[in-house]
Amino acid sequence: MSENKKLVEIEHLKQYFHARGTRGKKQYVQAVDDVSFYIYKGETLGLVGESGCGKTTVGRTMLRLYEPTEGRIIYDGKVLFDKDAGISVDMMPYRRKMQIVFQDPYASLDPRMTIGDIVGEPIDIHSLVSDKKERHDRIISLLQRVGLNSEHANRYPHEFSGGQRQRVGIARALAVDPEFIVCDEPVSALDVSIQAQVVNMFEDLQSELGLTYLFIAHDLSVVRHISNRIGVMYLGKLVELADSYELITNSLHPYTKSLISAIPVADPVTARANKRIPLAGDVPSPVNPPSGCRFRTRCPYADERCAKEVPGFKEVTSGHFAACHHLDKVK
């Protein structure tokens, strides 16, 4: 990782979706609310949190697959979007540099297209080759790069296993020589043994091609394994961010602590000794999130202040950020 060169940066990013309320009242799903972070060139930033907390929305909004409701997006020093300044650049030249790999290896590939054409599509869109032969060679080399071979090019997605389909999805993302890839739960649907194959491939590709990743997953052990730093989201907010080993061993936010304690450890002795920090109740709706700190309805440390004031996202120790009023009390 080349130190301290930020490749992507988001500032106060907000993404509200329209929701149909009762009696036609206008309502908003506050999917992402005031989230800021940056990713260094060559780094992997992990993003974890429970279903619906806004991980995918952050990833897609960063690529401007959704138009942000508010905030700023900066890529390689250039402002791509700034609501306040009224900046919204044409994304076409950036689409090549910023790619996405999806969670579901079954739904994300068109069943009527051959593997070769799926991988070739972005090459055509960006007119990256001048003739058929060059196109073919490029497709084959991409397939080889992800551990498939030329023979696979003429087959269809249904003939492949989950792990192989995920490789096809990665080859498609790599087709345009991207610099930055949003990996949205790319291994969640795979069996553990296959998951390890794909995780290793992501690591190899990163070191060979110098890629930068936003790696989204709900499995903290996988995220811990692949990421340099990890951000934790809860109900549209980023609540903590730190170096990944620091986050696992020295978490500060009550939600992160509970999340880590809930992970089933694949080691019987540790598992028996493990004390879970139970969280009461369910995640509230992002349409009417709790006032103040959004975690307060489930937080064992919540008090009046938490209901009134939104906790700021502050740097507590060097590089370790958290958003909570009572960090001194949290055990």
Place this chain on the structure above:
Amino acid sequence: MKEKLLEIKDEYLSFFTPAGEIKALNGVSFSMEEGEVLGIVGESGSGKSVTAYSVMGLTAFPGRLVSGTIRFNGHEIHKMTEKDFRKIRGNEVSIIFQDPMTSLNPVYTIGNQIEEVIKLHTDKTAKQAHDRARELLELVGINEPDKRLKQYPHELSGGMRQRVMIAIALACEPKLLIADEPTTALDVTIQAQILELMQELRKKLGMSIIMITHDLGVVASMCEKIAVMYAGHIVEYGTTDEVFYKPSHEYTKGLINSIPKLNTEETERLVPIEGQPVDLMNPPAGCPFAPRCSKCMKICLRQMPPKTQLSETHYSYCWLRQKEEAQKGATEE
């Protein structure tokens, strides 16, 4: 010896599909005592669900028990008809599935659905069934049970729906609860709540549990015994500690090695199991894991390894263990 609650011997079960015969179970044998918690782990398609479903008669058409015997709670399951199964299902043995939404009926209230099961298996009156339903919701930790009884499944969160499923499954105090990936669709904090609940209920009610999962973390904390399945075989069986600390089949070892460790400072490169899962239409001759095994020997490709008994509770099917046992025997002589 204690009476066995469940005893499966040499079960072969296939699905006869238009495309051909899928050999889902290829000689599965194991037994469970009363009150025991067994985890079945293995990759998707390895036969975990089919093994458990066959106890309830849920593998009918195009599935067929080709050979073998299944004894459960005094019943000869392998001889039973659908009519017999209806008497024990939901009564002596119940099941909870991965996705509670598909097993709850969207057009009936939670109350209706729980009371239905109670009335089917007992001669309780409507009033008694209602009271029991309320009691069950309290048992599974749902607050405001009176309000919930009147609600429809879509009005509840995923975690709450899974609690309702558990309430329905426990309505008649079954001897055996089969939990098929009960927390796979849930978030970790909700998963932790449900696992805790299952452990509590088991202590309270004393039933046996078969926990089907691909998550080794879930079995490590929940189960006493573990069966590891691969391609329709139980390739290793033992206590939780035996399987985790003395894994004795190359597949089990591979499985344990492929999990990323959470709290080591340096992350080591993962050791995946190479290759692809077995095609059960054309399973390999010999050891089913041979095409992916890094220790594969010539004999592995030809002949299915026999059982090696490693302790009273621990066994595996691997030629390497056979070799080791033979060498041990030779030096002892």
